[in-house]
Amino acid sequence: MSDLSATYQYVDDNSEELIAEYQRLVRQPSVSSSGEGVAECAELLVELMQAAGIDARVVPTEGQPIVFGEARSAKPDAPTLLHYSHYDVQPGDADDPLWDALPFEAKRFGDRIVGRGTTDAKGNVMAFVQAVKALNATGGLPINLKFIFDGEEESGSPSLPGFVEAHREMLAADAMLGFDGGYRAGDKPHVSLGNSGLLTCQLRAMGGSKDLHSARARLVPNAAWKMVWALNSMKGPDGEVNIAGFYDDVRPVSERERELLNEAGFFDPDWHDDLGVDRFLNDVTGVDALEQLLFTPTCNINGFASGFVGDGAKTLLPSTATVNLDFRLVMDQDPADILEKLRKHLDDSGFEDIELIERGFIEPSRTDADAPFARVVAEAAREVLERDPLLWPTGDASGRTTHWIATRLGIQSAGTGIGPPDWRGHAANEFMLVPYFLSGIKFATRIWDMAGERGGFE
Numbered sequence: 001m002s003d004l005s006a007t008y009q010y011v012d013d014n015s016e017e018l019i020a021e022y023q024r025l026v027r028q029p030s031v032s033s034s035g036e037g038v039a040e041c042a043e044l045l046v047e048l049m050q051a052a053g054i055d056a057r058v059v060p061t062e063g064q065p066i067v068f069g070e071a072r073s074a075k076p077d078a079p080t081l082l083h084y085s086h087y088d089v090q091p092g093d094a095d096d097p098l099w100d101a102l103p104f105e106a107k108r109f110g111d112r113i114v115g116r117g118t119t120d121a122k123g124n125v126m127a128f129v130q131a132v133k134a135l136n137a138t139g140g141l142p143i144n145l146k147f148i149f150d151g152e153e154e155s156g157s158p159s160l161p162g163f164v165e166a167h168r169e170m171l172a173a174d175a176m177l178g179f180d181g182g183y184r185a186g187d188k189p190h191v192s193l194g195n196s197g198l199l200t201c202q203l204r205a206m207g208g209s210k211d212l213h214s215a216r217a218r219l220v221p222n223a224a225w226k227m228v229w230a231l232n233s234m235k236g237p238d239g240e241v242n243i244a245g246f247y248d249d250v251r252p253v254s255e256r257e258r259e260l261l262n263e264a265g266f267f268d269p270d271w272h273d274d275l276g277v278d279r280f281l282n283d284v285t286g287v288d289a290l291e292q293l294l295f296t297p298t299c300n301i302n303g304f305a306s307g308f309v310g311d312g313a314k315t316l317l318p319s320t321a322t323v324n325l326d327f328r329l330v331m332d333q334d335p336a337d338i339l340e341k342l343r344k345h346l347d348d349s350g351f352e353d354i355e356l357i358e359r360g361f362i363e364p365s366r367t368d369a370d371a372p373f374a375r376v377v378a379e380a381a382r383e384v385l386e387r388d389p390l391l392w393p394t395g396d397a398s399g400r401t402t403h404w405i406a407t408r409l410g411i412q413s414a415g416t417g418i419g420p421p422d423w424r425g426h427a428a429n430e431f432m433l434v435p436y437f438l439s440g441i442k443f444a445t446r447i448w449d450m451a452g453e454r455g456g457f458e
């Protein structure tokens, strides 16, 4: 084990300066939904990265700019780790009376720094940037580092996939680390290894060529019934999706993943409260519910529109019915393949005339729970943060960030976050605690150090 004591000492000795620079970044608004301050924040971040010894620059996109940075190790054949986080923030919502300080004041109350972006994600961004500074001041970098700091994560990262495709060479790396958010309940750092996929689409059924008096239902087909029958053919009350081949590519849950689910545990009452139900679908409980949440694909109706649903009597034969569907997908389901299977299902079931329109998709992504890089992040967390991390084998939500990029680049990935639990994400009084920020800096240096010791991620 290499010795980081000088680096850790540097962090402790220079904590006030490391924190002050982080506060500077929080004080610069960067609201991607309105554009407020984003370009200025990108410039400031480049300045702070350069001060830490990172070769950084602003890369324009069709939307908000991405900040890209690179820092090389002097060691020959050092592996390269690519990082992803974001410098944009949610709106400040200064009118919310629950703020103890102005949203972009980054005001410090003892160990608590309050402000929009303090954890999500400028606290995370600056912990990693300051980790580079600390290592550069105490002997240099053990591995090569690359950083993507997104300027529109809070707006769904629309420019990120194009950026990744256009810069594959520049982004070449051996593994990828995302950092955002904070610890989970129970004061446990988390390490996530994947995301669900998503396919959204619209179905349109036609009855007659126009809405008619309902007496004509004896002669003219009803679009709403047609849609109901089509939907009924796709999924039954048992929850099974009846589209031929829908489950063909679902990767079975590995023994290791099941182990991680057991370690993570699942407390039903909290989830019941959170979701506003008193039981789950199929009456699953405990870890089985967690497995169902993370590893089963869905076919979900978002909305159904047809005919007249107002008060009073109106006798109508609707000519159109529209339904928006989404499918949460798991490894290794392919959204394009599922869309084709859905079309074939409709055709084979007598619904050739129902129109199917794709509305967007995100591929699922997942790193093997036993992958060497996942172990590095978990071990570094255990050692530096002195807590067992919660390893989350995949996520129920979908996104085109860390895991998605890593899957595109064919490398392993892990996601983590250094903010305190209950950091009030997207709400008034979002905060960071100084000890979490400083231990986050040390955590980053140890991840890199451990990766250097192991000479890569094979």
Ligand SMILES: [Zn+2]
Residues within 6 Å of the ligand: 086, 120, 121, 153, 180, 181
């Ligand atoms: Zn975030």
